[in-house]
Structures are given as structure tokens and as C-alpha cells.
Amino acid sequence: METFGKRLTDAIEKRGPLCVGIDPHAALLTRWGLTDDVAGLERFARTVVDALADRVAVVKPQSAFFERFGSRGIGILESTIRQLRDAGSLVLLDVKRGDIGSTMAAYASAYLDPASPLSADAITVSPYLGVGSLQPAFDLAAANGAGVFVLALTSNPEGPSVQHAVGNDGRTVAQTVIDEISQVNRGAEPLGSLGLVVGATIGRTGHDLSEVNGPLLAPGLGAQGATPSDLRSVFGESLRNVLPSYSREVLNAGPSVSALRAAAEAAVDDCRAALG
């Protein structure tokens, strides 16, 4: 079975370095002329699938925007994941889960077991119960050729108060997360299947990403103020592993399918140029 690291490398080579988020904010539904209800959600998600699923390497549905409509919203998330994967996009489901190991195993089977209706190519997880508590997700992902993206240095201004805290060994919390993930990815070719989330907004923080050997998801571009030209100062020598991620900046172009495609194309061109 091909690893997620290999599948992602191939997808980026074929389609370019871009992840587009599906974040159906109430304000975006309104902006698109849709109702803020299940019918509006379904139309929104379907339009993004029609516009981007056959051309963007990774699509990242944000679970909360579907969950807010209850079981019918989750039903739409299930069909959106299926449609995206059928059209050839890798699906990174943004759920940011993290729990004690035994419960984490249940989350892992919800999202990373191919038999689950919410099965995705990869998920986002939070390491603040300890990176080791995420092991059931790492194990199930490895067994199924899936990936896991662990939050390390997030794009929001509140992140540093926790992530830059320094432990007894002199490393920051974020560097500990980075080092533990680097360890698992060591030696993987062409790329490890465990990724990190590092916001494009964070500037130069002095964290060492050089040993990660896995994908570095970079949200925060566009609506949160970062631009592709910021990527070099955040990622330095690790630029080659960066997967830039946009949600609102691209979604604002809808509901026209051609305008969404043009926005994604402009984003991928800018990112290609910035990543060199």
C-alpha cells in the first residue's frame, strides 16, 4: 500500500502545492446568495467539489462548519469527502482531535478506518494531551496509508503563550512536538506521513523544522494576513515540504465555478513561485 507521504508527493507534483479549505461560514453562505441552512451548506460544498476536486491537490473540509447543522450536516460532510476523493483530491479533514489514548483510538477509527463513512486521507490533531496520546491515530493512519497533521505552531495570536513555553530541557513545547514527529518520519521516502501544522502568519520564531521529513501545512494565508512571500521567513530551508493552505481567500471568489477555479489557479501559481 502506498503511504500518505507518497500519495501527497505525487498529488503535489501533478496538481501543484495547494490545499484549499472548505469552510462554509454563515457569512460566506450569505455572500454566495445561499441560505444559512442544510440546503445552503449542501449547495456550497457541492460547488467547491465541482470547481476544485479535479484540480487541487488537497481539499480540507472544516468539520465544525458541517457539525453545526447536526446529523444532516455530518451527512453532507460524508458525501463531500466521498465526492472529493472520487474526483482525485486528497481529503484532509480538519477536526483537530486529541484525547487520552483509548478515546483517541475511537477518533482514529472514525476518521482513518476506510470502513468509516467519514474516512479521509488525513486529519488534523492537537498534541496537547501529549504527542504519545496520539499514537492510535498514527498507527491506524500507517496501517491504511493515511496521514495525520499535528498542530505545532498555529496561526492564531494566542498560540505562542502555550507553544513557545519552555520546558525543563530548554526546548519549547512546539519544538518537542516537532522533534517527536521528526523521529517517526525519520528515513521515510519520499516523505513521512506525519505532518505538522505551522501557520504562515508566525514569522521567524527560531524553531528547527529541518529534520521533520514530513509535510508542513501552512494555513493563515489570505484572510489571516499572511502572503506566500512570508513562507520563506517562517520555513527557511524546509520550504520544499510546505503545503500552503487557503480557505476564505479562495472561497470568496464563489459561487462562480470559473471564478473559484481562477482563484485557486492564482493561489497555486503564487505558491509555486514562493516555494521555488
Ligand SMILES: O=C(O)c1cc(=O)[nH]c(=O)n1[C@@H]1O[C@H](COP(=O)(O)O)[C@@H](O)[C@H]1O
Ligand atoms: O489546522 C488548521 O487547518 C489550522 C491551523 C491553524 O494554525 N490555523 C488555521 O487557520 N487553521 C485552519 O485553517 C483555516 C483557515 O481559514 P482562512 O483563514 O479562511 O484561510 C481554518 O479552517 C482554520 O481552522
